[in-house]
Each structure stands twice: as structure tokens, then as C-alpha cells.
Amino acid sequence: MHRSRPWHGVMVATTLPFRADLSVDHDAYADHVRSLIDAGCDGVVPNGSLGEYQTLTDEERRRVVETAVDAAGDGDRVMPGVAAYGSAEARRWAEQAAEAGAGSVLLLPPNVYRADESAVRAHYGEAARAGLPVVAYNNPYDTRVDLTPALLAQLHEAGDIVAVKEFTGDVRRAWEIAERAPGLDLLIGADDVLLELAVAGAVGWIAGFPNALPGSCTALYRAAVAGDLETAVPLYRRLHPLLRWDSKTEFVQAIKASQDVVADGSGGPCRPPRTPLSAQDAATVRALTEKLLAEGLD
Numbered sequence: 001m002h003r004s005r006p007w008h009g010v011m012v013a014t015t016l017p018f019r020a021d022l023s024v025d026h027d028a029y030a031d032h033v034r035s036l037i038d039a040g041c042d043g044v045v046p047n048g049s050l051g052e053y054q055t056l057t058d059e060e061r062r063r064v065v066e067t068a069v070d071a072a073g074d075g076d077r078v079m080p081g082v083a084a085y086g087s088a089e090a091r092r093w094a095e096q097a098a099e100a101g102a103g104s105v106l107l108l109p110p111n112v113y114r115a116d117e118s119a120v121r122a123h124y125g126e127a128a129r130a131g132l133p134v135v136a137y138n139n140p141y142d143t144r145v146d147l148t149p150a151l152l153a154q155l156h157e158a159g160d161i162v163a164v165k166e167f168t169g170d171v172r173r174a175w176e177i178a179e180r181a182p183g184l185d186l187l188i189g190a191d192d193v194l195l196e197l198a199v200a201g202a203v204g205w206i207a208g209f210p211n212a213l214p215g216s217c218t219a220l221y222r223a224a225v226a227g228d229l230e231t232a233v234p235l236y237r238r239l240h241p242l243l244r245w246d247s248k249t250e251f252v253q254a255i256k257a258s259q260d261v262v263a264d265g266s267g268g269p270c271r272p273p274r275t276p277l278s279a280q281d282a283a284t285v286r287a288l289t290e291k292l293l294a295e296g297l298d
Helices: 027-036 058-072 088-102 117-128 149-157 172-180 191-199 216-224 229-247 251-262 277-294
Strands: 009-013 042-045 105-106 134-138 163-166 187-188 204-207
Touching: 009 117, 027 058, 027 191, 027 204, 042 058, 042 088, 058 088, 058 216, 088 105, 088 117, 105 117, 117 134, 134 149, 134 216, 134 277, 149 172, 163 172, 172 187, 191 204, 191 216, 216 229, 229 277, 251 277
Parallel strands: 009 042, 009 204, 105 134, 134 163, 163 187, 187 204
Antiparallel strands: none
8 A cells, every 4th residue: 555654554563572581582573574564564663562662672672673674674664662761862762763764753752750841842852853754652641741732733833743643542632633733644543443533534553453463453444544434333343342452551461462362472471560461361362362363354
């Protein structure tokens, strides 16, 4: 599918495979990136929360980006997360992404303290100096900083962001963002509001469950943004019990557990402090995934 901008389309926030000793399996990660592209996804987002970037060393984090760019075969298909406690550090990660050949970056607001608007503007301005298009990530649940439509409009007017990954779950914001910043691209930030935000004008999806079911999830996105509700609504209804795990605290473990069902062991463990799902939650995710596979979804 043709994309006029590298942050458009289905950009999968990739999980990261670890070996039994919890070292990064870069070969398995490269295979995963290639499999997502082959399945019709538009690109990948390494070093996001799903990629457990907070647990990686600087060297691991750098190499993950390089592995993704190489495996994707086109740097425009790669949008590394560059979140950091310090603005200078976020800029350095953005510069590293540019050096690796990535097409854009994803950046949270300052998350070490509850920054005010002037600090948020300075933070994004610093990262934008690296020269790559910056996608803002609005997740006030984790950062305690809300990128309101008014603040997003300021950041966009300053030329510091090109899009926003909207994770609040408040679909009403889509319309206000479009009014205040009509040139700012809206990206779906949570799997369980995909249809609602697609109808509201989203042009991309930073996605979780395509890690496990890339074919059906991509088909759902394509139908939704095309306005083909006859196709999208029934498929969304079938997928939603699984998709809503993307908005739970245990989303990384859940998506990896779903991957384990689809391709035995492909999800694998998480690094501490994340612990495995409870037996009940693991059984629920497994049953939901098995049901979808039995229905012919992939």
C-alpha cells in the first residue's frame, strides 16, 4: 500500500524476543520484523513499551533499531521510540535513529516529573532538532502529562511534531485535534479504539496485536480507514475481546502470550520487573487467540 508519509499505515509496536537467559535474540527479532512486513503491515516501532525499552542497555537499544531497519529493508518503515528522562538524551536517541536510517521517531513527553506546558514544548523542540519527523505519544496514564488538543496544536504549529499517537481512549479528542490542528496526523494509539478513531480520521495505527495476528488486524485497519463498515464492524467485534488487552497493565505479557499460541514460543518471556501472566489471565488470552485461529483469522 502506498504511503505518502512514513508514519502512516499499520506501524506495529514490536515485542522483543528474549532467549532463556533473557538476552536479546536479535536474529529472532529480525525474523519477526520481516514476517510483519510480509504479512502486509506497513512498518515497525521498535523500542516502545511493547519492546520493553526501559529494561535495555544503551547498546541493546541501539542495536534493536539497526536490526529493525536492516530487516525492514526500508528505513521509512521504522519509527523507533526515543523516550528518555532527559531531553538531551531523547535528542541523542533521535539522532541515532537518523543515523540508522529510520524515517521517523516516536516520543513521549517528559515522564520523570509532571512537566508543565513550557517544559513539554522545550522537550519536543529539542528532539525535533535531530531532523527526523517526530510523532508525539500521548499516554497521560503513565506519564502524568496530558498532551491536550490545545497543546498538540502548539507543538504542531512550532514544527516540532507531525502526528500524535492518541492513547487516552477518549475518542472525542480526535475531532478537537482536527479542529485545532488540521494538519496534524492522528494515529490510533490503543487497539481497542481502532474503529472509532479510524472513523474519526486516523491515518495510522501504532499497533499491538498485529504482533500475533498481523493479517486479520491489518485487514481490519484497511477496512476501517476506507469506511468499509460492512467489513470492519463484524471483524472488530470478533477481535475486540483480544484487542482490549492492549489497554491493560499486562499488555506486553498478553501480546507475547498470544504470539506463543500462534507460533509456539515466538513471544517468550519478559524481562523483570514484568512477571508472567496469572494462570487465569494466560488461559483467557490463550483461549481467545485459539478461538480466532479456529475461525480462520491470522
